[in-house]
Amino acid sequence: MRLRIEMQASIQNMGTSKMKDGKMFWHLYTDMANQFVDMIDVFPPARFVEKAERNMIAVVKIPELSPGESFTPTVILRIDTTARDWLMEPQDIPDQIKSRLRGTFGKMKKFWEVEDPVIQELSQSIAERVSSDEAYVRLAHDVVRDRLKLKTHLDERRGASRAIREKEGDCDEHADLLIALARAVKIPARRVLGHYYKGVPEPEPHAWCEVFVERLGWIPVDPALNRFGVLNENYFSRIREGLVSQRPPIQLKVNRDTSTAPTIEEHIRMESVPNGS
Numbered sequence: 001m002r003l004r005i006e007m008q009a010s011i012q013n014m015g016t017s018k019m020k021d022g023k024m025f026w027h028l029y030t031d032m033a034n035q036f037v038d039m040i041d042v043f044p045p046a047r048f049v050e051k052a053e054r055n056m057i058a059v060v061k062i063p064e065l066s067p068g069e070s071f072t073p074t075v076i077l078r079i080d081t082t083a084r085d086w087l088m089e090p091q092d093i094p095d096q097i098k099s100r101l102r103g104t105f106g107k108m109k110k111f112w113e114v115e116d117p118v119i120q121e122l123s124q125s126i127a128e129r130v131s132s133d134e135a136y137v138r139l140a141h142d143v144v145r146d147r148l149k150l151k152t153h154l155d156e157r158r159g160a161s162r163a164i165r166e167k168e169g170d171c172d173e174h175a176d177l178l179i180a181l182a183r184a185v186k187i188p189a190r191r192v193l194g195h196y197y198k199g200v201p202e203p204e205p206h207a208w209c210e211v212f213v214e215r216l217g218w219i220p221v222d223p224a225l226n227r228f229g230v231l232n233e234n235y236f237s238r239i240r241e242g243l244v245s246q247r248p249p250i251q252l253k254v255n256r257d258t259s260t261a262p263t264i265e266e267h268i269r270m271e272s273v274p275n276g277s
């Protein structure tokens with residue numbers, strides 16, 4: 001499927017003095033095996049940089065803004081997406097890479113409280129019932145779905161510890177709990193933030209996981225939508241989070257003489273377009 005994605009940001013100076021020498025760091029997309037970027041158009045023109053975890057960012061210069069003034073840049077992406085089954089593609093992965101990934105993507109972070117005693121107890125009970133990393137992740141996926149009642153777009157991201165106690169959460173809590181359960185037994189795991197296209201202009205914000213499984217490498221796991229190792233063409237992968245647990249879609253670097261921070265808003269529209277357009 002070919003998707004046309006329009007991102008529009010609005011940066012407004014809410015202070016009492018001019019905002020100068022500003023830069024905007026805008027997450028556009030992350031590298032994913034089932035999506036292929038055909039075209040990027042940014043107004044005003046921007047510099048593109050690939051940052052950590054293969055996240056592609058537009059660096060946009062913000063013009064000088066007087067109090068009350070706003071700046072509204074726009075990005076148009078054209079991306080081809082396809083359904084993909086990662087389980088059909090085994091890999092021979094060197095031991096040193098597996099060891100390095102366990103050290104890098106197995107640590108406790110905000111929202112992934114791997115040392116929480118309730119998460120530790122649940123992870124050990126899952127580990128006692130399986131004999132491989134893949135079997136562990138499959139069972140953890142099922143446990144997350146069984147333990148958490150799926151809610152729609154909560155006002156805050158609660159993290160794994162709250163999710164397991166409150167027994168509910170949206171896609172964020174489902175992803176965070178699975179990541180915490182995987183990291184609790186040193187299985188590398190990270191988060192992907194993006195959108196799920198449902199055929200209407202306003203795509204649904206969505207989060208899921210990637211888990212590193214022996215002989216398969218990194219595979220997507222989406223406990224909220226009950227997908228293991230597969231993504232369909234409706235997924236748009238935008239930001240990968242593993243070295244850190246949270247990357248805002250937009251970050252600013254500005255000089256200002258007031259403590260009042262500028263406001264940041266973002267609106268995203270998405271549509272399916274014919275191939276070749």
